[in-house]
Amino acid sequence: MGRVSKEQAQENRRRIVGTASRLFREQGTDGVSVADLMKAAGLTHGGFYKHFDSKEALVDEATARAFDGAEEQRVASTGAHDGDPEAALREFVDDYLSPEHRDDMAGGCPTAGLAVDMARGAAGSAARYTYTEGVRAFARQMAGDDEADDGLARLSTMVGAVILARAVHGDPLSDALLAAARAEVSR
Template sequence: MEKLSHKARTRQRILDEAAKVMRECGTESIGVASLMKRVGLTHGGFYAHFASREALVEAVIEQMFADSAQRIAAIVQVEDPAQRLALLIDNYLSDIHRAMPGEGCPLPALASEMAHLPIEARTLFSRRREAVCQRLAEPLQQLGNAQADTLAASILAEMVGAMALARACPDEADANDILAASRQSVKQRAGLVLA
């Protein structure tokens, strides 16, 4: 494995911290000065790694989706399409995912903010959302669903919405109920469980 240079390691530290802040608090919470302070670096050092705050946001979006893909890499390798789809749904709509917004999927954390960001960030976010959707569509296609792409888009929308609502719930039992209801609903629509 190639050893990263000091500059590359520093850039990665900035990206990792910025990704955590964006997932937990949104894009508006990333101020260059406060971010660099959190990483233990000076404000001026930021520009050795990123041309602008907007460039940082785009790099962080890319990083967050890459992190999420890495976390489910083993699930994506499951050969049986029904089992793979069930695991993807269960993993996404889990209490563990709900309790860890700083490490989870960027979709529920950032979807409401994307309309306010520059077109480059929105385009990148949209492309990465499509890749997540495709991970759901593939097992649906393998299971013979003629409307796999449409169903995958709908399932993803429900899962993202359910996760966002569950995270907004002050009551843990209510949050868990939202996730459980959504798990049951999307599995029924995917043909994984009987109605």
């Protein structure tokens, strides 16, 4: 089999990182093997190490990709309500605390989807640093106009509600958690 072009190699790497970003949020970093990841990306297992030195290196990059995507979504949500930041925030909160977001773990917020993995991971890892900075940025977005409001309470309520709602999915408590968090954050 011949060598792939530089452009194809870059596309393969993007595909691996994008697939990993989704699978890690859905199944956890320990729940996805390199072989399963490469199969899901439509590539061979042996090709992984042409792109990454280790699975940890991929976790670092996939975490960054997930947070970049989340930031783009938040910016787009805000831009849809030019001139009315309160309406943008209300819509964002409603979307975030929706059954659709709860049910889309792979495409959902990395703050909720990767929380347990980051808590169990190495404190000095690039992924943990990226996650921490992503949480900081998310909290800033959730902050109100009051300078004393840092957005941490809203963020904690929202992310906690999504994590808990996912954990009890299938029970009416799941929807009740989302509704209670929406009511609390919207006050």
